[in-house]
Each structure stands twice: as structure tokens, then as C-alpha cells.
Amino acid sequence: MKVxxxxxxxxxxxxELSRSLARRGHDVLHLHSGSVITPQxxxxxxxxxxxxxxxxxxxxxxxxxxxxxxxxxxQEIEHGRxxxxxxETFRPDVVxxxxxxxxxxxxxxSTCDKLGIPMVxxxxxxxxxxxxxGLSKKLPVxxxxxxxxxxxxxxxxxxxxxxxxxxxxxFKDQLLKLGLDSRQITVIENWxxxxxxxxxxxxxxxxxxxxxxxxxxxxxxxxxxxxxxxxLLLLLAKEFKDNPEVRVIVVSEGQGRKWLEExxxxxxxxxxxxxxxxxxxxxxxxxxxxxVVVAILTASAGAFSVPSKVMTYMCSGKPMLLAVPPQNLASxxxxxxxxxxxxxxxGAEAFVENAKRLxxxxxxxxxxxxxxxxxxxxxxDIEKITSRFEAVFEAAVGKKASR
Numbered sequence: 001m002k003v004x005x006x007x008x009x010x011x012x013x014x015x016e017l018s019r020s021l022a023r024r025g026h027d028v029l030h031l032h033s034g035s036v037i038t039p040q041x042x043x044x045x046x047x048x049x050x051x052x053x054x055x056x057x058x059x060x061x062x063x064x065x066x067x068x069x070x071x072x073x074x075q076e077i078e079h080g081r082x083x084x085x086x087x088e089t090f091r092p093d094v095v096x097x098x099x100x101x102x103x104x105x106x107x108x109x110s111t112c113d114k115l116g117i118p119m120v121x122x123x124x125x126x127x128x129x130x131x132x133x134g135l136s137k138k139l140p141v142x143x144x145x146x147x148x149x150x151x152x153x154x155x156x157x158x159x160x161x162x163x164x165x166x167x168x169x170x171f172k173d174q175l176l177k178l179g180l181d182s183r184q185i186t187v188i189e190n191w192x193x194x195x196x197x198x199x200x201x202x203x204x205x206x207x208x209x210x211x212x213x214x215x216x217x218x219x220x221x222x223x224x225x226x227x228x229x230x231x232l233l234l235l236l237a238k239e240f241k242d243n244p245e246v247r248v249i250v251v252s253e254g255q256g257r258k259w260l261e262e263x264x265x266x267x268x269x270x271x272x273x274x275x276x277x278x279x280x281x282x283x284x285x286x287x288x289x290x291x292v293v294v295a296i297l298t299a300s301a302g303a304f305s306v307p308s309k310v311m312t313y314m315c316s317g318k319p320m321l322l323a324v325p326p327q328n329l330a331s332x333x334x335x336x337x338x339x340x341x342x343x344x345x346x347g348a349e350a351f352v353e354n355a356k357r358l359x360x361x362x363x364x365x366x367x368x369x370x371x372x373x374x375x376x377x378x379x380x381d382i383e384k385i386t387s388r389f390e391a392v393f394e395a396a397v398g399k400k401a402s403r
Contacts, residue, residue: 001393002027004092006083006108007122008099009033011308012041012280014122015055016193020386022053029090033079034059037253039222042196042280058082066254069146073103080104084111091115094393096165098122102153109157118162118396123171124190125305128154133298162396165389168306168329186392189329190308191380196280197315199373200288207289210273212247216359218321219249219290221278222309224256232296232323232351234263237272239352246359248272251286287316291365292358297324299345306330314339314376319358319368323351339372 003026007014010032018030032043034057045055060078065071080100084107087095095112097105097119105121112119128151135143155178158164164185166172172185207213224230233250240246250260253276264272278286287293293313297305310330313320320340324331334340341358343350358365 001094001397002090002092003393004029004031004087004090004095006031006095006097006100008101009036009038010040010043012193012196013191014098015041015043016382017386017389019049019053020382022050024386025052027052029086030055031083031086032057036064039277040280076101076104080107083108087111092117093397094118094120096120096122099124102127102150102157105157106153109160120163120165120392120396121158121161122165124167126174130305163392165392170329188388190306190311191385192311192315192376194315194376194380197284197312199317200284202288204285204288206282206285212289215247216245217247217249217290218292218294218355220294221251224252224254228256229296229298229345230256230260232348234260235348235352236355237269241269241271246271251275251278253277287318290318292321293318294321295324295330297328297345299325310334314372317369317373319365321355321358323347337371337375339368339375
């Protein structure tokens with residue numbers, strides 16, 4: 001088949017799927033935004049890639065303005081138009097779209113309908129619900145109206161998709177409540193590219209280059225947005241401020257990172273280190289420098305988001321410190337597989353106590369880190385995952401043929 005994979009964010013596991021599909025002989029075009037600031041995977045074609053694999057960044061005149069609602073919407077519409085042009089040129093047998101802003105998704109889903117191309121909606125977040133939470137706080141009246149419009153738009157786009165890949169059973173349950181047909185939905189949980197995140201020793205080029213090879217490092221890496229709570233990272237740094245051995249490492253960009261910068265400066269916090277997103281090639285050594293990895297998610301976000309960074313943390317073989325709603329898939333996986341300690345997002349005291357416990361207990365860290373890597377090795381087999389996506393594509397294309 002000719003497969004167009006659109007992943008707006010350019011995350012590591014989506015590009016791994018595209019490469020795997022191409023190795024199986026499919027003609028694959030992988031599209032992503034070249035204008036959004038977010039952690040990204042290896043988005044450059046290499047000598048080892050199949051001839052049928054191609055990757056393309058879609059660039060706009062400026063970086064996406066996440067702080068301006070109107071400017072951001074206009075840019076996301078522009079991105080959608082760029083995707084439409086690629087669909088019209090490539091003429092794939094099937095399109096799968098992930099992390100796409102809804103205004104963008106509306107455009108290229110319409111193009112697929114016009115051309116008779118099956119669209120697979122790869123549901124990573126319920127964006128409408130996320131807006132309801134975020135905008136209602138910023139703009140109590142207008143924000144709710146805007147969010148309700150996008151909840152309606154997202155529901156219509158999901159219902160009109162040929163198939164949906166949901167990343168958790170929780171998402172499927174929510175989709176069924178919205179009136180979608182269960183036969184339209186396949187649950188495939190997120191993963192991380194195991195081969196590209198090998199185990200690395202703590203003393204490595206990254207840790208030595210940043211003077212972190214001899215300290216005890218709590219590390220958070222990834223987006224810090226409205227669905228996160230950077231205050232917990234600040235609290236963690238304050239709790240260990242009198243311990244010269246401990247560092248709190250934050251690798252991120254955006255609103256939460258800026259907020260932390262201001263707090264670190266105004267409150268004179270000396271044990272927090274802030275870094276921009278690192279090249280994907282440095283990710284293994286960066287994670288290797290951590291003693292404990294951290295993930296946080298607000299209570300309201302637990303219903304519409306699953307932090308994919310937890311899957312990457314699993315590959316690194318590190319114990320995890322989570323402040324995530326207990327019903328969230330990430331929390332359940334960590335608890336069931338004994339890969340870290342978790343608490344609810346509003347459990348600041350429990351969060352600190354769990355951090356202290358991990359700091360004190362080297363045996364616990366070793367066991368949980370080993371469990372993390374074992375989980376990744378047992379669940380992140382890209383060949384098995386690719387076969388599941390192939391089945392979704394074949395069913396979608398088959399439905400097109402029968403119609």
C-alpha cells in the first residue's frame with residue numbers, strides 16, 4: 001500500500017512505525033510539522049532506511065505561537081492546507097493522522113473524503129476536552145463556548161473517520177459513550193522505540209558534559225503545558241535544597257519551563273537545572289544520567305491524555321516518580337508492573353515522600369528500573385505493533401473497495 005503517516009508533533013514512536021512499514025514494502029510518506037517546538041524523534045532519512053520510506057517536514061513562516069489563540073489557529077489551518085497538498089500529490093491508499101490540531105485535521109480529512117481515501121484517526125488526546133479544561137480557566141465564558149465548539153468538531157471528525165486507533169481502553173470507552181461503533185475502534189497502546197533508547201551508564205558524555213555524573217538526579221523531560229503541574233517540580237527542588245548531592249533536571253521548553261525559570265531566579269533555587277529539548281541522538285545518554293525519572297499530569301487531564309514519556313522512561317530502565325491520576329493508563333501500568341511510585345496530582349506530600357523513598361533506597365531503584373526495561377522489552381516489539389496497524393489499514397482499504 002501507499003501509506004501517508006501524518007504526525008504533527010514528530011514523536012519517536014510514530015516515525016518508528018513509518019520506518020517499519022517501509023521495511024515491509026509499503027510506500028510510506030511521513031509528514032510532521034517543522035514549526036512546532038516539542039520533543040521529536042529521528043526525522044531524517046538515513047542510509048539504513050528502506051527506499052520506500054520518505055519523511056518531510058512542513059514548515060511555516062514562523063514557529064507555532066502557542067500563547068496566542070487566534071494566531072495559533074491560523075497557523076494550524078495553514079499546516080492543514082500543507083498536508084492537503086501532500087495528500088493530493090502523493091495519492092495514498094490510506095492516511096493515518098496523529099496529534100493533529102482539529103482545525104488542521106478537518107481540512108485533510110475533508111480532502112481524503114473528496115478523493116475517496118480512507119482516513120484513520122490515531123487518537124492520542126481528546127483535544128476538545130483538553131480545551132474545556134484549559135480555556136475555561138483563562139476565559140470563563142468565551143473559553144467554554146470555544147471548547148464546546150471543538151468538542152463537537154472532534155466528535156464529528158471521529159465519527160466520519162474510516163477507523164480509529166485509540167491508545168487506551170479508557171479512550172475506547174469514551175468513544176462508545178459518544179456513539180461510535182465499536183467495530184470502528186482498535187486499541188493499540190503507545191510504545192517507545194526500544195532499539196533507539198538503549199540502556200546507558202550514568203557516567204556518559206551527556207552527564208559529564210553537564211556535570212551531572214556524580215550527583216543524584218531527578219529528571220523530567222518533555223512538554224510542560226496546561227495539562228501539567230510544574231509546581232511539583234519546584235516543590236521537589238525545594239525539598240532537597242539543603243542536600244548538595246541532589247539535582248532536579250528539567251528538559252523542556254514552553255510555558256511551564258518559562259514559569260520555572262522565573263521561580264528559580266526569584267527564589268534563588270540552586271539545585272534545579274533547566275535545559276532545552278535535546279537532539280534525539282542524545283536521548284539515551286540524557287536518560288542514562290538520571291537516577292529517577294519524573295512524570296506529572298493534572299487531575300483534569302487524566303481523562304483525555306496519557307503521558308507517552310512514561311513509555312520512553314520504560315526503555316531507559318529507570319525507576320519512575322509519578323503524580324498522575326490513579327485511573328490513568330500510565331499510572332496503572334506503573335503500579336501493576338512495579339516500575340515506580342505514584343500518587344494523585346494533588347498529593348504533594350505523597351509526591352515528596354515517594355521521592356525521598358526512592359532517593360534513600362538503592363535496591364528499590366534497581367528493582368523498579370529493571371522492571372521498567374523488562375516491560376519495554378516485552379511490549380514494544382515493533383514487528384508485532386506494525387502488524388496490528390497493517391490490519392487496521394487493510395480493513396480500512398477493504399471497506400473502501402467494498403463500497
